Amino acid sequence: MLDSNEDGQHGYPLMLTLALAALVIIIAGMKAGSDLIVPLLLALFIAVICTAPVQWLNRLGVSLRFAVCITLLVIGALLSLVGVLVANTFWTFIEALPGIEDRLYEHYLDILASLADMGLAIDPDRLAGLFDMEDDSAWVPMLLGELGNLVMQSVVVALLVVFMLFETLNFRTKVSQALDDPAPSLRRFHEFSLTLKRYLAVKTLISLVTGVLAWLACVLVGVDFPLLWGVLAFALNYIPNIGSALAALPPILLMLVSQDGGLFQAFVLATAYLAINFVLGNLVEPRLMGRALGLSTFVAFLSLVVWGWVFGVVGMLLSVVLTMTLKIALNSHPQTRWIARLLGPGRQTDDAPAVREEREPPLERVDKAE
Incomplete structure (x- = not known):
């Protein structure tokens, strides 16, 4: 008769196999129902x-x-x-x-x-x-x-x-x-929603500033259609690692072949894009979000590949947002917090401010609004 330790050792491979099988089924279902x-x-x-x-x-x-x-x-x-x-x-x-x-x-x-x-x-x-x-x-x-x-x-x-x-x-x-006891579920959902709203707000704000600065750089350098390149920079800023490079490529090529442009103007525009993305992506965004709301470079790139394969171009745009949503959801529950830490950039700090106040309208106010 096997003792409890042997039962646990034999049970881990089965649990891992079942978890991987469930993950494959979930991913296949999301890809089939992507529309x-x-x-x-x-x-x-x-x-x-x-x-x-x-x-x-x-x-x-x-x-x-x-x-x-x-x-x-x-x-x-x-x-x-x-x-x-x-x-x-x-x-x-x-x-x-x-x-x-x-x-x-x-x-x-x-x-x-x-x-x-x-x-x-x-x-x-x-x-x-x-x-x-x-x-x-x-x-x-x-x-x-x-x-x-x-x-x-x-x-x-x-x-x-x-x-x-x-x-x-x-x-x-x-x-x-x-629910019979809604307090724990509401508290976890409240923590999850606040963290997600904070992440989306900061990411959207950073993308908006990136688009405005890209538009301004195109105007100053003299690239045609600056508004189009600014909107493109705003949208592609959601794509990790390669989004900024993809957004900079069309206006730089246009500057190279433009009658009023040339190699020097294209170099100036490329330097402006590089400076914008370096300052906002590596200095401003980590300070606003905190290290606890970050992803490791490998996880960010892997999320780009996986979500892009599942949902196409929209999945690439939302890859970091979807992975961050998954990480925030995992971090909101004590039993899955270790998985969220594996998705992080490494050494975790307390840079991300904790949820300190109730921002959601209480139940009494919701009832009155109804």
């Missing part, structure tokens, strides 16, 4: 960010329902204004794209010819034949189809955000009525 899950995730994160101004208005004396309406109207107006400006800039960029492609192609041929003159075994004519320039308009229908799909997804996400914000008005009341 449904992606809008839900986007709406959830946007709704979490929107709860901060709702609670701020509520502390000023505005009712919760009216605060939600004001927040939705303000955010909708701002997004509509930015969307119109970006759309106008984007279509101007599309109109100028054939000329930009021709200049890029000429520079490409010049580089190949220079390499061939240096003695490298390169045939410029043969390599140039690999690029078929006759079907340049074939991508236009595909682009219009993707834009139409993006508009439909945006409408679905906007509606989900509206319903989620109104659902949060009586969420705590529902939990208190559904």
